[in-house]
Amino acid sequence: MDLEPYRGELLAYCYRMVGSFHEAEDLVQETMVRAWKARDRYDPTRASVRTWLYRIATNVCLTALEGRTRRPLPSGLGAPSDDPRAPLTPALDIPWLQPFPDARTDTEARTDLRLALVAAMQVLPARQRAVLVLREVLEFSAGEVAAQLETTVAAVNSALQRARAALAGAGELGDLKEPDDPDARAVIHRYAQAFEAADVPALVRLLTDDAVLEMPPVPLWYRGSRDYGLFMDRVFQMRGTGWLTRQLTANGQPAFAAYASEPGGGHQLHTLQVLTVAKGQVTHNVVFADPRVFEAFELPRRIS
Secondary structure, eight states, X not given: OOOGGGHHHHHHHHHHHHSOHHHHHHHHHHHHHHXXXXXXXXXXXXXXXXXXXXHHHHHHHHHHHTTOOOOOOGGGSSOOOSOTTOOOOOOTTSOOOOOOBGGGSOTGGGTTOOHHHHHHHTTSOHHHHHHHIIIIISOOOHHHHHHHHXXXXXXXXXXXXXXXXXXXXXXXXXOSOOTTOHHHHHHHHHHHHHHHTTOHHHHXXXXXXXXXXXXXXXXXXXXXXXXXXHHHHHHHHHHOSOOEEEEXXXXXXXXXXXXXXXTTSSEEEEEEEEEEEETTEEEEEEEEOOHHHHHHTTOOSEEO
């Protein structure tokens, strides 16, 4: 029984459930070990290998989530700041939501992985979260999901209805353009050029009026192009000019790694930034400074 072809999609599934790429890797490995040990008990007349694996993965994730607090982004914890000079104090006690490196799985498995939706899913009870992903994203039937969760079809349908209602403000599934969309690529290219030049007015011109900027593990976040621009002006005052960027994708969204110039030469990895683009402008930027995130994306810490 070859289970490896399912590893990528299981990784994306576990990530949606727990909001952490590193933890998702561990949960997928546990799923694979459990499946291998139970392979002699697998009955192909009752379920496909894929359905059977998702049942194991779901149980693994639900066990891991017992008694767990959700993984938020700063915007999920309170009102935006109106002080662009507020202290940048990390809140290391909060288990922040992490981004997902697209290069670690195939395109099909990245459906509806965008950060805002995964963050919204974290608010749902774990079983509702599982029902939503299994039904809406992975398109299992209500009967299959009922079997995976050892419950009834009626209970699955009820949980799905409650989950949809809770996520009503997070946008429709699949309503954003892919990161390889030419329009989105052009916007990100201009944004990265402005960032490298530390050109705040150029950055602001690419933002919507209510654009959001947040930067876990710092619990601050800002809403509006004015405060966004004032904060970026502060960043460039602190870290200087001469930045370099390396474009990539995360959560099915355009992203780039930002490298700050060093006094002695070369550039040091500063942040990973995951952007949302809609109608030719940047609406949201989540800026990650966690070294664990850098590791997941296999980013070099320094470039010359």
